[in-house]
Structure formats: structure tokens, C-alpha cells
Amino acid sequence: MSVTPEPGSPISELFKEAFGHHPAGVAIITADSEEGPVGLTASSVTSISASPAILGFSLAAQRGSAVHVAEAETFLVHLLDAENVQLARTFATHGAPRFDESMNWETLPTGEPLLTDVRRVLRCRPLTKAQAGPALVFTAEVLEATRHDLSGTPLVYHRRTFHSLGEGTYVI
Amino acid sequence: MSVTPEPGSPISELFKEAFGHHPAGVAIITADSEEGPVGLTASSVTSISASPAILGFSLAAQRGSAVHVAEAETFLVHLLDAENVQLARTFATHGAPRFDESMNWETLPTGEPLLTDVRRVLRCRPLTKAQAGPALVFTAEVLEATRHDLSGTPLVYHRRTFHSLGEGTYVI
Numbered sequence: 344m345s346v347t348p349e350p351g352s353p354i355s356e357l358f359k360e361a362f363g364h365h366p367a368g369v370a371i372i373t374a375d376s377e378e379g380p381v382g383l384t385a386s387s388v389t390s391i392s393a394s395p396a397i398l399g400f401s402l403a404a405q406r407g408s409a410v411h412v413a414e415a416e417t418f419l420v421h422l423l424d425a426e427n428v429q430l431a432r433t434f435a436t437h438g439a440p441r442f443d444e445s446m447n448w449e450t451l452p453t454g455e456p457l458l459t460d461v462r463r464v465l466r467c468r469p470l471t472k473a474q475a476g477p478a479l480v481f482t483a484e485v486l487e488a489t490r491h492d493l494s495g496t497p498l499v500y501h502r503r504t505f506h507s508l509g510e511g512t513y514v515i
Numbered sequence: 516m517s518v519t520p521e522p523g524s525p526i527s528e529l530f531k532e533a534f535g536h537h538p539a540g541v542a543i544i545t546a547d548s549e550e551g552p553v554g555l556t557a558s559s560v561t562s563i564s565a566s567p568a569i570l571g572f573s574l575a576a577q578r579g580s581a582v583h584v585a586e587a588e589t590f591l592v593h594l595l596d597a598e599n600v601q602l603a604r605t606f607a608t609h610g611a612p613r614f615d616e617s618m619n620w621e622t623l624p625t626g627e628p629l630l631t632d633v634r635r636v637l638r639c640r641p642l643t644k645a646q647a648g649p650a651l652v653f654t655a656e657v658l659e660a661t662r663h664d665l666s667g668t669p670l671v672y673h674r675r676t677f678h679s680l681g682e683g684t685y686v687i
Binding site (some may be wrong): 353354357358359360361362364365366367369376386387388389390391392394395396397398399400401403422425428437463465470471473475476478479480482485486488489491493495497498500501504505506507508514515 | 526527529530531532534536537538539540542554558560561562563564565567568569570571572573577587592597604607621635637642643645647648649650652656657658659660663665667669670671675676677678679686687
């Protein structure tokens with residue numbers, strides 16, 4: 344049942360469908376920039392190495408906030424729980440109001456904007472950047488755990504929908 | 516509540532705890548090698564770009580199978596469903612029997628070992644490799660969808676446990 348690229352079903356469409364069905368955790372990456380605080384929702388954040396502490400993610404470099412995050416010397420990776428789903432939606436929506444008075448955030452002494460409703464936040468600096476097609480692939484060294492609270496309900500993104508990994512989830 | 520590295524609580528431990536709470540999809544990457552078919556379970560596979568179709572993942576390079584996957588000219592990325600959880604465990608367990616008669620697999624004409632119980636499989640070739648601490652970070656071009664079946668129940672890895680994203684999951 345191999346499916347090869349065809350005019351009506353190019354590999355890009357198959358790829359999008361396949362990864363649309365692949366569950367992922369959700370994060371928001373924020374940074375300071377010359378235009379003020381910026382941030383974006385990312386489902387590509389993964390652990391690369393614990394010792395030294397290194398994480399990875401990719402950015403679609405053409406997006407506004409992504410350009411600023413890509414240029415930042417340090418940034419904050421917020422690992423989201425289900426309680427943060429509205430933040431996930433806001434930072435995934437082009438033009439949605441961010442870092443205004445309705446949002447709980449503060450500027451750290453080191454300059455990065457911290458979303459204070461998020462329980463686990465890692466302050467990072469870029470280690471490597473690689474171009475891959477139109478995207479930028481980052482690895483980043485974790486400098487400190489700005490927040491570290493393991494309570495909260497896991498948040499999963501799957502088929503363009505946010506899911507809460509709650510009591511109804513079947514552990515197998 | 517910033518948590519900085521301390522002797523009793525180094526950043527590596529905080530990092531492991533934080534990512535232990537970050538849900539992830541599960542994949543198995545297989546390749547042919549001079550020692551025969553090899554494979555490993557990975558929770559780091561992410562979509563990087565749909566057009567061109569590029570995915571990313573990282574390997575702890577010191578592991579046996581990872582060395583062979585890292586050297587392969589092409590490999591198969593199997594995106595697992597909950598129905599594949601036993602495969603996920605087998606390929607995450609050092610020394611567990613693999614590619615024997617009890618496992619449903621076949622060799623593709625292109626040489627890679629295909630796990631035929633997995634619904635979505637992408638055949639790939641490496642695009643970039645970057646060293647990040649002790650790990651290797653890969654990007655790979657997707658050559659074809661070897662299998663493409665969107666049925667199946669999503670599989671999520673969280674806190675060292677496999678979860679099925681079933682009907683009981685709360686959509687938010």
C-alpha cells in the first residue's frame with residue numbers, strides 16, 4: 344500500500360495528514376525584541392539531551408514573531424498544561440492581542456517576557472541553528488528552570504484539536 | 516519561584532522532570548545496516564516543513580541501534596498508534612528480540628525493514644545532522660509515504676507511561 348507522490352495527492356499533503364495524526368505536547372516560546380516582547384505557540388519542542396540540558400524546536404521562519412525569536416540571544420520555553428489552552432490559542436493566532444493588561448505576564452530581570460500562568464518554564468540560549476527547507480531548526484542550551492511546578496493537567500495537540508490527558512485517558 | 520542549578524537539584528534533573536511531564540507522540544525509526552535490520556523507539560519526531568516535506572528527530576548517539584540509524588542512507592519513520600504499544604516497548608528495550616518470526620515485518624525493495632502493523636510510515640533520507648551535547652539532531656527529507664492509513668487510536672507518551680487518546684479524552 345505504498346503511496347507515492349501524485350498530482351492529486353502530493354507528498355506534502357500526505358505528510359500534513361500523517362503529522363496531523365501524530366500527537367504532540369504544546370509550548371510557547373517568548374523573547375524580548377526591538378519591537379517589544381514576542382511569542383509563538385510551538386508543537387515541535389522536544390528533549391534532546393538531559394546532561395547537558397539541551398532542547399530542540401523548529402520555526403517557520405517567515406512568521407513575524409518567529410523572526411524575532413530566531414534572532415534572540417536568550418528566550419523562554421513555556422511547557423503548557425491544559426489550564427494554559429487559551430494562551431496556546433492566543434499565541435497560535437496571527438494578530439491576537441498579546442502581552443496586554445488582560446494577560447498575566449512580567450519581564451524577568453534578564454529581559455525575557457514570562458507568562459506567569461505557566462507552570463514549567465526553561466530559560467535557554469541558542470546552541471545551533473540549521474536551515475531545513477523554509478524552516479529553521481534550533482537546539483538550545485537550558486540555562487535555568489525559571490519555573491518548575493509539576494502539577495497541572497497534560498495538554499496534547501492532535502488533529503488540530505487540543506486534548507486534556509485527564510482521568511478518562513486510558514493508560515496502556 | 517526561579518529554580519537555579521544547585522548541587523542537590525542540578526538543571527539536568529529539573530530538565531528531565533519538566534520533559535517527563537511534556538506529552539509526546541511515539542515513533543519507531545528503522546534502517547538496514549551491515550548487521551541486519553535495526554530500529555529504535557523515539558519520542559522526538561516532529562514535523563519541520565510540509566513543503567518540502569521535512570521531519571526532525573534526535574538520537575542518543577551512544578546507543579547501539581542509534582549508531583546504525585545515524586549511518587543509514589535511508590530509513591523508515593513509523594508513526595505509532597495505541598495499537599502499536601507493544602512495538603513501542605520492544606524497540607525501547609535494550610536487548611529485546613526484534614525482527615524475529617514473532618514480529619510482523621518485511622524488507623522493502625529499497626532495503627529498509629517495514630513493521631507492517633504500523634499504519635503510517637514515511638521513507639526518508641537524512642538532510643542535516645548536528646551534534647548537540649551527546650546527541651545527534653537530524654532533519655530528513657520525506658521521499659514517500661510507504662504506508663498511509665489514518666485510522667487507529669493516538670498514542671501519547673507522558674511520565675514514562677503510554678496513554679491512548681481515546682473517547683474518554685477531554686477535548687478542550
